[in-house]
Amino acid sequence: MSSSPLSSVEAARAAVAARLLAIMRDAGLTGHELATRCGWHKSKSSRIARGRTPPSDADIRAWCAACGAEDQIADLLASSRNAASMYVEWKRIHRDGMRRVHEQTVPLYQRTRNFRVYASNLVPGMLQTAEYATGLLRSITDFQRTPDDVADAVRARLNRSSVVRQGDHRFALLLEEAVLRYRVSDNAAMAGQLSYLLSVMARPNVSLGVIPFSARRTVWPLEAFYAFDDAQVAVETLTAEINVTAPSEIRTYLRAFGDLSKIAVFGSEARGRITEAIGSLG
Incomplete structure (x- = not known):
C-alpha cells in the first residue's frame, strides 16, 4: 500500500526525469556539456535529471534540441504536464x-x-x-x-x-x-x-x-x-x-x-x- 498520496506524483516526475537522462546519455553528453549547450548554470541539468527540479516546457524543448531529439518533445511535454496537473496547490485552485x-x-x-x-x-x-x-x-x-x-x-x-x-x-x-x-x-x-x-x-x-x-x-x-x-x-x-x-x-x-x-x-x-x-x- 502507498505510504503517501504523493507517491504517484513523484513517480510521474521521476519517469520524466529518467527519460531526459536517457536522451542525454544517448546523445553522448555529460550534464555539464548539456548545460553549456542550453545556456544554463552547470548544475541545472543535474537537478532536472535527478528529479530534484521539475522541468518547464522551455527546459524540455531546450534539452531535446541540445540532444538532437526534437522528435521526443511533444511526448515529454505531455508527460511533464500530466505530472504537474496531478499536484495542484489549494492557493492556486x-x-x-x-x-x-x-x-x-x-x-x-x-x-x-x-x-x-x-x-x-x-x-x-x-x-x-x-x-x-x-x-x-x-x-x-x-x-x-x-x-x-x-x-x-x-x-x-x-x-x-x-x-x-x-x-x-x-x-x-x-x-x-x-x-x-x-x-x-x-x-x-x-x-x-x-x-x-x-x-x-x-x-x-x-x-x-x-x-x-x-x-x-x-x-x-x-x-x-x-x-x-x-x-x-x-x-x-x-x-x-x-x-x-x-x-x-x-x-x-x-x-x-x-x-x-x-x-x-x-x-x-x-x-x-x-x-x-x-x-x-x-
Missing part, C-alpha cells in the same frame, strides 16, 4: 475564491456513478449542510488568505451536491468517528449537520459507515480521499489536491477503502455513534 472550483467539478460529479469516499477529518462535501459548509469554508479562506467568496462557494457546493438526490449515483462513505466530534462550526450547525447525516443514511443510494475510535486498525488513518468510479482518486492534503489516475494507484486506494469498510459499523450502530455525538454538543 482558490486564487479567485472557492466558488469556481466547485462549479468546475460539477461535470465530474455528474458523470460519476459510484462514489467511494473516506473522510478522516471532515464530513464529505456532498453531505455538508449550508451552515457546516459556511463554517468550514470560512476557516479555509481565512487560513489560505484567498479571496472571500464564502457565500457563493457554499451555494456552489450545495448545487454540486444535488447528485446525492438526483440521477443514477451511488455513494459509499466511510467516516472516522472523530469526524462526528470535530467542531468545524458552532454547536447548532454541528447538530444540524449530524442530524442531516442521520437523514441521508436512509436513502437507498447511500451507504454510510463510521469507523469507531475503538476499532482494531488494519489500515491506519489516511488522508481523506474521493474515488470517482474507477477512473480517478482525489486526495486532500493541507496544501494541495492530488489527482491520482494511474490504475495501479487507484487499485491501492480502492483496496484501502475495502479494508477500512471491514472495520466500520453501519446501520443502527452507525446511527448510534452519530446520535451520541449530537448528545455531546449539550
Whole structure:
C-alpha cells in the first residue's frame, strides 16, 4: 500500500526525469556539456535529471534540441504536464475564491456513478449542510488568505451536491468517528449537520459507515480521499489536491477503502455513534 498520496506524483516526475537522462546519455553528453549547450548554470541539468527540479516546457524543448531529439518533445511535454496537473496547490485552485472550483467539478460529479469516499477529518462535501459548509469554508479562506467568496462557494457546493438526490449515483462513505466530534462550526450547525447525516443514511443510494475510535486498525488513518468510479482518486492534503489516475494507484486506494469498510459499523450502530455525538454538543 502507498505510504503517501504523493507517491504517484513523484513517480510521474521521476519517469520524466529518467527519460531526459536517457536522451542525454544517448546523445553522448555529460550534464555539464548539456548545460553549456542550453545556456544554463552547470548544475541545472543535474537537478532536472535527478528529479530534484521539475522541468518547464522551455527546459524540455531546450534539452531535446541540445540532444538532437526534437522528435521526443511533444511526448515529454505531455508527460511533464500530466505530472504537474496531478499536484495542484489549494492557493492556486482558490486564487479567485472557492466558488469556481466547485462549479468546475460539477461535470465530474455528474458523470460519476459510484462514489467511494473516506473522510478522516471532515464530513464529505456532498453531505455538508449550508451552515457546516459556511463554517468550514470560512476557516479555509481565512487560513489560505484567498479571496472571500464564502457565500457563493457554499451555494456552489450545495448545487454540486444535488447528485446525492438526483440521477443514477451511488455513494459509499466511510467516516472516522472523530469526524462526528470535530467542531468545524458552532454547536447548532454541528447538530444540524449530524442530524442531516442521520437523514441521508436512509436513502437507498447511500451507504454510510463510521469507523469507531475503538476499532482494531488494519489500515491506519489516511488522508481523506474521493474515488470517482474507477477512473480517478482525489486526495486532500493541507496544501494541495492530488489527482491520482494511474490504475495501479487507484487499485491501492480502492483496496484501502475495502479494508477500512471491514472495520466500520453501519446501520443502527452507525446511527448510534452519530446520535451520541449530537448528545455531546449539550
